[in-house]
Amino acid sequence: MAGVSPAAASNLAQQTPSPFSFSVASTRWSSRPSIHLSNVFLRFLALVFSFVSALSLAAVSPNKETQFTDYPEFIYCFIVSILSFIYSVFQLFKGICDIAHRGILMSDMISDYTSFILDQLVGYVLISSSSMAIPVIRHAQLTGSLWRAAITSTTISFVTSLIFATCTLLSGYKLCKRIIW
Amino acid sequence: MAGVSPAAASNLAQQTPSPFSFSVASTRWSSRPSIHLSNVFLRFLALVFSFVSALSLAAVSPNKETQFTDYPEFIYCFIVSILSFIYSVFQLFKGICDIAHRGILMSDMISDYTSFILDQLVGYVLISSSSMAIPVIRHAQLTGSLWRAAITSTTISFVTSLIFATCTLLSGYKLCKRIIW
Numbered sequence: 001m002a003g004v005s006p007a008a009a010s011n012l013a014q015q016t017p018s019p020f021s022f023s024v025a026s027t028r029w030s031s032r033p034s035i036h037l038s039n040v041f042l043r044f045l046a047l048v049f050s051f052v053s054a055l056s057l058a059a060v061s062p063n064k065e066t067q068f069t070d071y072p073e074f075i076y077c078f079i080v081s082i083l084s085f086i087y088s089v090f091q092l093f094k095g096i097c098d099i100a101h102r103g104i105l106m107s108d109m110i111s112d113y114t115s116f117i118l119d120q121l122v123g124y125v126l127i128s129s130s131s132m133a134i135p136v137i138r139h140a141q142l143t144g145s146l147w148r149a150a151i152t153s154t155t156i157s158f159v160t161s162l163i164f165a166t167c168t169l170l171s172g173y174k175l176c177k178r179i180i181w
Numbered sequence: 182m183a184g185v186s187p188a189a190a191s192n193l194a195q196q197t198p199s200p201f202s203f204s205v206a207s208t209r210w211s212s213r214p215s216i217h218l219s220n221v222f223l224r225f226l227a228l229v230f231s232f233v234s235a236l237s238l239a240a241v242s243p244n245k246e247t248q249f250t251d252y253p254e255f256i257y258c259f260i261v262s263i264l265s266f267i268y269s270v271f272q273l274f275k276g277i278c279d280i281a282h283r284g285i286l287m288s289d290m291i292s293d294y295t296s297f298i299l300d301q302l303v304g305y306v307l308i309s310s311s312s313m314a315i316p317v318i319r320h321a322q323l324t325g326s327l328w329r330a331a332i333t334s335t336t337i338s339f340v341t342s343l344i345f346a347t348c349t350l351l352s353g354y355k356l357c358k359r360i361i362w
Contacts, residue, residue, distance in 0.1 A: 073316050120346070127305050128312040135254050135316040165301070176357030 039170055040095040046163045047088035053156040054081035060149045068146060073129075073136045077153055080129040084122050084160060091115070091167075112178050115171040119164055126161035130154045220351055221276040227344045228269035234337040235262035241330045249327060254310075254317045258334055261310040265303050265341060272296065272348075293359050296352040300345055307342035311335045 057068045057078045068074040094111065133154045136142075142150065238249045238259045249255040275292065314335045317323075323331065 124305070124308050124342075124346070128308050131309040131312040132316055135313055135320075139316075139320060161305075165305070172353050173357065173360075176354065176360075179357075 035170065035174065036095065036099050039167070040092060040099065042163055042167050042170070043088050043092040043095055046160055046167065047085060047092055049156050049160040049163065050081045050085035050088055053153045053160060054078055054085060056149045056152040056156070057081070060146050066143050066146055068149065071136050071140065073132045074150060074153075077129045077133050077157060080125050081153070081157060081160075084126060084164070087118060087122055109178060112171065112175045116168065116175045119168040119171050123161050123164035123168055126157050126164060130157035130161065133157075216351065216355065217276065217280050220348070221273065221280065223344055223348050223351070224269050224273040224276055227341055227348065228266060228273055230337050230341040230344065231262045231266035231269055234334045234341060235259055235266060237330045237333040237337070238262075241327050247324050247327055249330065252317050252321065254313045255331060255334075258310040258314050258338060261306050262334070262338060262341075265307060265345070268299060268303055290359065293352065293356045297349065297356045300349040300352050304342050304345035304349055307338050307345060311338035311342065314338075 057074060060068055068078065094106075133150060137147065137150050137154065238255060241249055249259065275287075314331060318328065318331050318335065
């Protein structure tokens with residue numbers, strides 16, 4: 001922008017009044033690596049957090065009287081964390097394949113559509129499951145270890161849903177580029 | 182776009198293998214009315230549903246022993262419905278202004294960004310509030326009228342969150358067009 005004349009600069013500002021316009025002004029291929037890398041990083045974070053969320057519920061000592069399986073809300077939370085973990089493993093694997101060999105798993109078009117829809121879906125379901133666990137933590141008489149596990153799992157599920165919300169932004173951006181270009 | 186040569190047009194068609202490419206191939210202004218109209222329709226639906234969701238909780242007879250205000254989860258649900266109602270009123274008003282006078286409230290750029298962020302946020306918060314009410318409905322000993330009101334409110338909140346998810350897609354699409362064009 002340093003060498004642009006004032007008239008051209010104001011014209012440019014009218015046409016693309018966006019802080020993200022640099023990634024569009026550059027070519028498609030040069031903007032790919034940074035998006036791919038941040039995508040892989042976010043997928044890795046989501047994978048770790050989903051795993052910890054599921055593990056913290058599953059690791060409650062089985063000798064105690066109350067298990068997390070006594071509460072349907074915690075089972076829901078557990079299943080959602082497991083599904084989110086599996087989905088993150090798949091996305092991480094695909095992301096690494098994309099960086100290494102540029103897409104051997106499925107076509108870019110199908111992958112962009114399914115990623116966007118599934119990211120959105122997993123984000124909503126994670127928010128829903130962590131919200132649903134909160135009243136049970138508040139009202140039910142939980143034992144100490146189950147209470148701690150539920151708090152940990154719910155908090156981490158909430159953070160994971162934020163990560164998926166960010167992934168949705170990235171995959172939505174990739175999808176929009178595909179639709180428009 | 183009208184003066185594009187056939188070779189360039191076929192090249193463009195190869196690059197955009199998408200069912201939505203018609204709205205991009207046409208000019209920006211001609212694709213506007215349908216998006217604007219569906220936007221206004223969705224905002225109107227969201228407005229009605231948020232209002233009914235809040236009303237069904239507020240209309241529980243105040244003579245009964247238990248009120249919805251005894252349960253923080255229902256208060257959360259009520260507040261979220263009211264906020265979603267106010268936001269829908271604003272968006273509906275803006276949508277009608279856009280159709281009538283093409284934007285007198287705020288600049289298109291600010292409106293696209295805030296709409297996308299707030300739609301996303303309201304969708305997540307609505308999912309969260311309706312999920313949080315479900316365990317209370319299951320576990321707490323609610324009176325008949327409050328139980329019915331809570332079921333109604335939760336169901337309608339859930340439907341409203343689906344409407345907001347669709348609004349997010351529309352406003353995300355508008356935002357992407359702004360970023361890329």
